[in-house]
Amino acid sequence: MQYTVEIDQELCTGCHRCIDVCPVGAIGGPAGMAADINYDKCCFCGQCVQICSAYQEYKSETSAPRETKMKDRGLLASVREPLFAAHNMGHAQKVWEAINNPNVVTMVQCAPAVRVGLAEDFGVASGELVAGKMITALRKLGFDRVYDTNFTADLTIMEEGSELIKRIQENGVLPMFTSCCPAWVKYVEQEHFELHENLSTCKSPQQMAGALFKTYGAQVDKLEPKKIVSVSVMPCTAKKFEASRPEMNASGSQDVDLVLTTRELANLIKHAGIDFKSLKPSQPDSVLGTYTGAGHIFGVTGGVMEAALRTGYELITGNPLDDINILDVRHSQGVKRATLQVGDLAVKTVVVAGLENAAPIIDEIKNGTADFHFVEVMACPQGCISGGGQPKVLLETERKQVYASRMASMYKHDEELPLRKSHDNPEITKVYKDFLGKPLGHKSHELLHTHYCRRG
Amino acid sequence: MLNTAFVIGNPDLCIGCRTCEIACVMAHTNKVLGTEAIKDVPFVPRLSVVKTEDISVPVQCRQCEDAPCAEACPEKAIVQRGQIIYVLADKCVGCKNCIMACPIGAVYLTWVEDKPWQKTAYKCDLCIELPDGPQCVKKCPTKALSVVLPDEIEKSIKQKRVNVVRAV
Numbered sequence A: 001m002q003y004t005v006e007i008d009q010e011l012c013t014g015c016h017r018c019i020d021v022c023p024v025g026a027i028g029g030p031a032g033m034a035a036d037i038n039y040d041k042c043c044f045c046g047q048c049v050q051i052c053s054a055y056q057e058y059k060s061e062t063s064a065p066r067e068t069k070m071k072d073r074g075l076l077a078s079v080r081e082p083l084f085a086a087h088n089m090g091h092a093q094k095v096w097e098a099i100n101n102p103n104v105v106t107m108v109q110c111a112p113a114v115r116v117g118l119a120e121d122f123g124v125a126s127g128e129l130v131a132g133k134m135i136t137a138l139r140k141l142g143f144d145r146v147y148d149t150n151f152t153a154d155l156t157i158m159e160e161g162s163e164l165i166k167r168i169q170e171n172g173v174l175p176m177f178t179s180c181c182p183a184w185v186k187y188v189e190q191e192h193f194e195l196h197e198n199l200s201t202c203k204s205p206q207q208m209a210g211a212l213f214k215t216y217g218a219q220v221d222k223l224e225p226k227k228i229v230s231v232s233v234m235p236c237t238a239k240k241f242e243a244s245r246p247e248m249n250a251s252g253s254q255d256v257d258l259v260l261t262t263r264e265l266a267n268l269i270k271h272a273g274i275d276f277k278s279l280k281p282s283q284p285d286s287v288l289g290t291y292t293g294a295g296h297i298f299g300v301t302g303g304v305m306e307a308a309l310r311t312g313y314e315l316i317t318g319n320p321l322d323d324i325n326i327l328d329v330r331h332s333q334g335v336k337r338a339t340l341q342v343g344d345l346a347v348k349t350v351v352v353a354g355l356e357n358a359a360p361i362i363d364e365i366k367n368g369t370a371d372f373h374f375v376e377v378m379a380c381p382q383g384c385i386s387g388g389g390q391p392k393v394l395l396e397t398e399r400k401q402v403y404a405s406r407m408a409s410m411y412k413h414d415e416e417l418p419l420r421k422s423h424d425n426p427e428i429t430k431v432y433k434d435f436l437g438k439p440l441g442h443k444s445h446e447l448l449h450t451h452y453c454r455r456g
Numbered sequence B: 001m002l003n004t005a006f007v008i009g010n011p012d013l014c015i016g017c018r019t020c021e022i023a024c025v026m027a028h029t030n031k032v033l034g035t036e037a038i039k040d041v042p043f044v045p046r047l048s049v050v051k052t053e054d055i056s057v058p059v060q061c062r063q064c065e066d067a068p069c070a071e072a073c074p075e076k077a078i079v080q081r082g083q084i085i086y087v088l089a090d091k092c093v094g095c096k097n098c099i100m101a102c103p104i105g106a107v108y109l110t111w112v113e114d115k116p117w118q119k120t121a122y123k124c125d126l127c128i129e130l131p132d133g134p135q136c137v138k139k140c141p142t143k144a145l146s147v148v149l150p151d152e153i154e155k156s157i158k159q160k161r162v163n164v165v166r167a168v
């Protein structure tokens, strides 16, 4: 297992704000002393990394020189920001090596929330959408193929939506849990393994993308899968752990080799001397890069639910929704319940924002009082836009406003996109036609679904 | 008559998180949000959280009346401006006399933004350029910092005297 989040004992001041923010009670320490993480409980959400403000100043003296600490953290040598006590392991050095290695083919994907956070690290006001500039920057960095996690978010809806319908129609295990958030998945595996069958068997969009790049992508481009280095850019620190899970190797080797956080991508762009703000926007590579508004809103709380309902409603009733803005599932502040009439069936949904809020829902399932069908849980307070790998909100007082701007930007992009339902994505249709067959089919099963294991 | 104001930390409330230091740096740059704000400027706050075995509290300039730092400055680069003791960066030659003179260690040395060859002394300026006052006070998560205004000191002194009389 990769410990992706750590607390530097020397820099920690013992303020214990991370203990308060940790949703699973994984951090402890004697009053006023350095805090420590219990990895049997930690789900790598990185909320401690977000809140910590204890730092080593540029050029201040510590037992290990700053250069050594930076190297240990996987940070590029050009990074000048202060080093904070709570931090995540970086992959930027390794990605830099890969993009400069002529013997490998690099493929990259970016999660939805990255494009509403990235610009903040270049001094732009929070929430600015930089999808096009981000694609251009990735090409300039030297990635050979620039694809998109948003594409596989659409694909996830096809698989997960079909799975939900199947479970409802064939008396399968209900309620079904979303499985896109790796911190939530790890939490279920270690604390409530008896509920693991409630988890959708769908891989997360990151892993679906990894598996497709090294199989379908390799086939289309006539590449040897072994030569591909597949990189993802995520707003999340737990995605590093997810990519390292041994079962995530449907392509024959690890499907996602390296995971960058949003902040690490910003560091790479600065390291390469790219003037981000003046870049011209461009489009991702075709087939594995096209996306709809539904795929994009995966990055906010309630997003996966709304995307699934947009498609599920149409698959079951054969008619499109009157209004595809399903406001009832948006803006969860903890637990949000909603019921949507789908044909004869009243589909009951729960959206949980913040892992600490999942407890009552889990209790209801365990004591048999749960009457809902589908539960979305995101470990971070507002979903991926507030993930542990996003640009740091340095002052607590600004957090609310920053998250609100990022969220508004997510919904705005959804409204602006020409297609807003996953099953309308023409490239999704093409991938099913040319490669996958049908949702929940044999090939999907092999590449896009997974199983879970007991931890602890 | 007292005529300067200053910021003071309450060690009973301070948890040593150093958010005040970050708030201070961000208040003194013109950059927006995020880590970019602190990438190109010297990351040296004007207050310093001091932590001992049993307490933590930020220490910053007390804006002394008859300020020893100003007295010690050969260039007359430290002056009283409104309710604070202020360093005129353009006049400062970086001789460090003020640093030596300050009884609480509240003066620092840095280079001038945009003019990396020029060194200057600097210290807490109560965020004099900002309309909503000292940012460390605003941003501390435990409200451990407060501004002490001259007339508040007078009031407090009076109250203490009254208490003494009552106790007699």
Ligand code: SF4
Pocket: A007, A011, A012, A013, A014, A015, A016, A017, A018, A019, A034, A035, A051, A052, A053, A054, A085, A086, B017
């Ligand atoms: S928030 Fe940072 S400084 Fe405070 S206890 Fe946690 S790791 Fe240490």
Ligand code: SF4
Pocket: A005, A021, A022, A023, A024, A025, A026, A027, A037, A041, A042, A043, A044, A045, A046, A047, A048, A049
């Ligand atoms: S990464 Fe998340 S779960 Fe782990 S210690 Fe930090 S806040 Fe807690």
Ligand code: SF4
Pocket: B009, B013, B014, B015, B016, B017, B018, B019, B020, B021, B049, B056, B057, B058, B139, B140, B141, B142, B143, B144, B145
């Ligand atoms: S922000 Fe407040 S609690 Fe944190 S170190 Fe400063 S004074 Fe102490």
Ligand code: SF4
Pocket: B060, B061, B062, B063, B064, B067, B068, B069, B070, B085, B101, B102, B103, B104, B105, B106, B107, B123
């Ligand atoms: S810098 Fe030191 S000497 Fe000067 S006014 Fe502040 S506390 Fe007094």
